[in-house]
Each structure stands twice: as C-alpha cells, then as structure tokens.
Amino acid sequence: MSVTLGQVVAALTLPEHGGLSAELRGDAASTIQRIGPLETAQPGTLAFLANPKYRSQLAGTQASCVILSPAVLDDVVALPACIVTADPYRYFAALTRWWGAQVRPRPPAGIHPSAVVSSDAVIGQGVSIGPLAVVEAGAVIGDHATIGAQCSIGERARIGAHTRLAPQVVVGFDCVVGERCIFHSGVVIGADGFGFAPHQGRWEKIEQLGAVRIGDDVELGANTCVDRGALDDTVIDNGVKLDNLVQIAHNVHIGEHTAMAGCVGVAGSARIGKHCTVGGAGMILGHLTLADHVHVSSGTLISRSIHQPGQYSGVFPFDENASWEKNAATLRQLHALRDRIRTLEKQVKS
Numbered sequence: 001m002s003v004t005l006g007q008v009v010a011a012l013t014l015p016e017h018g019g020l021s022a023e024l025r026g027d028a029a030s031t032i033q034r035i036g037p038l039e040t041a042q043p044g045t046l047a048f049l050a051n052p053k054y055r056s057q058l059a060g061t062q063a064s065c066v067i068l069s070p071a072v073l074d075d076v077v078a079l080p081a082c083i084v085t086a087d088p089y090r091y092f093a094a095l096t097r098w099w100g101a102q103v104r105p106r107p108p109a110g111i112h113p114s115a116v117v118s119s120d121a122v123i124g125q126g127v128s129i130g131p132l133a134v135v136e137a138g139a140v141i142g143d144h145a146t147i148g149a150q151c152s153i154g155e156r157a158r159i160g161a162h163t164r165l166a167p168q169v170v171v172g173f174d175c176v177v178g179e180r181c182i183f184h185s186g187v188v189i190g191a192d193g194f195g196f197a198p199h200q201g202r203w204e205k206i207e208q209l210g211a212v213r214i215g216d217d218v219e220l221g222a223n224t225c226v227d228r229g230a231l232d233d234t235v236i237d238n239g240v241k242l243d244n245l246v247q248i249a250h251n252v253h254i255g256e257h258t259a260m261a262g263c264v265g266v267a268g269s270a271r272i273g274k275h276c277t278v279g280g281a282g283m284i285l286g287h288l289t290l291a292d293h294v295h296v297s298s299g300t301l302i303s304r305s306i307h308q309p310g311q312y313s314g315v316f317p318f319d320e321n322a323s324w325e326k327n328a329a330t331l332r333q334l335h336a337l338r339d340r341i342r343t344l345e346k347q348v349k350s
Helices: 005-012 052-058 070-075 088-103 321-332 334-349
Strands: 023-025 045-048 065-068 082-084 188-191 196-199 202-205 212-214 225-227 234-236 294-296 310-313
Touching (some): 005 082, 065 088, 310 321, 321 334
Parallel strands (some): 065 082, 188 225, 212 234
C-alpha cells in the first residue's frame, strides 16, 4: 500500500475515522508504504512518538514522517516530515484502524455454499457468512456482520450490525452480541457455567439456564470464554476489551470500558466496575465487587471486595499498591534481618 501524507491527514479528519485534527509539516505529496516503530523505521515508514522520554530516537530514525506532539518539536532536526497532534498515541491508533481497513482482507457479502443457515434465521443486508459456518433457527445476524469460516451461531442468538467473528467462534443459543464487536478465533460465548452440587461424593450438574449479553464495541481475544449464567445472564457491557485466554465465569458482570490482559480468570458472580483494568494472570474470586476505576496488577489474587478506586498488587495478600511495594521491599531484606536477630539473641544470652 502506498499513500501520500496528505491523504493520511485528510482521511483522519473525517468523523468516521476519528475526526482528529493535526498539522502536517512537510510535503503533502510524499508517499509512505508502511507504519513502523520509530527505532527501526526505514524510508517510506510512518512512525510515531507518544512517550517524550524516547525523543532521543528522533535524531537517528530513518522514518519519512513521525507523528508527534508539540512538546517535542524542538527535537525535530532532520525529519523530512512530521504530523503534529495533541495526542500522538490516539492518532496512531486511528491511523492503524484506517490502514487496516485498506489492507485487511474483506470477505464478500453473501452466504458461502458450504454454510448451513436455517430458513428461520434472519440475515441482514451485506452479511458475510463463511465456509462451513452454521446459523441455527431463530438466530438474527445484523447488517454487514461477518461470520467467519466454521463459526457456530446457536438458536435464537443475536449478532449485532458490523460485528466481526473470526473463524471458529461459537455463540451459544439465546446469547446476544452487540454492534461493532470483534471476536477472535476460538472464542466461546455461552458454554455452561461451572455449576455442580456435591452429593454423597459425587457432583450433580446444576443446569445453566441463563445466557450471555454482550454490549457494543467489545473485543474478545483468541480462546477467551464467557460462560452463560446459572439463572440470570452473564453481562459484558459496552467497550470492554478482553485479551487472549481470559475466562469469565457464570453470572459475572463487567462494567463499561474495562480491560483485562491475557490469562485473567474471573470467578462466578463477581461484579467488576467501569474503567477497570486487570493485568495478565490476575485472578478475581467469586461473589466479589470491584468499584469503578480499580486497577489490578499482573499476577494479583483479589480475595476480597474493593470499594475504593486505585491500583492494587500482590498475592501475600494484595494491598494498595504503594503499601504493597514497601512491604515487598522489606521482604527482600527478611533473610538479613533474621540473621541480625539471631546475632542479637546470642549476644543477649551471653
């Protein structure tokens, strides 16, 4: 792909591509062929500088153009061109979406001959249904949605407009997926929650009678699973982002614009607030509540409810982040402190 810098800036000013304002300094007719990182950029690359602490890389980069903020303009010496904007990282994100729309393979609208689509399903305009996909009775597929190869859409499930399911995604019966969602391969929505009653040394299944309700603009990574509720539904609100290999158990409720990194596990009936983050391999026990704007560090086990916003870390146990860091620093000295105490005890005894 080859585009001019003028085309890039003009495209990103459009509302559908972010409506972002920027000043191009340099030749608008200059062409770029790729987007790349600042430190390894070659001629023809459009790079970006979001963190000012890396401004020293501007001197040595071979990028043809760099997206940057007004705060680092004094460091621009030999760049052929730059795009100046208030939030370079946001501008870069919008650029990747626009670029991806140009180069990403787009399956044609229509139903592949090998797909199995019930005559009772409702298929919107411009929908693409890939090879060997299955859409069962009563399912509703919104306009311009993409159902990838070998996907399975259960009875009475609903897929919102412009939602894209990669190959081999499963959406179970009665589950609802909003608009403009992206589900990567291996996602399973609406498997049974983990519910069993112990009886005389055996486990008896508790039928999971709820469903899953997912809002708009939700993205789920590869092999992430969201279980259906036992009685009420499992709910994921608008704008939630879940990484690969995340497990969301039955009757969990995740608030708007919360993000979770890979291998996070959330046990049943936990309620996660809005604008929270959970680092990789973080674990949240069942029936707990996390307030809005709670940020959980990687590998942290949350074993009690959190009612105040802030960052929380640790497994011995977790604590407010600043307090946990002090305790962790002390723990590193524990062996030396033990030896000093033993020496003092010997001196007292003698």
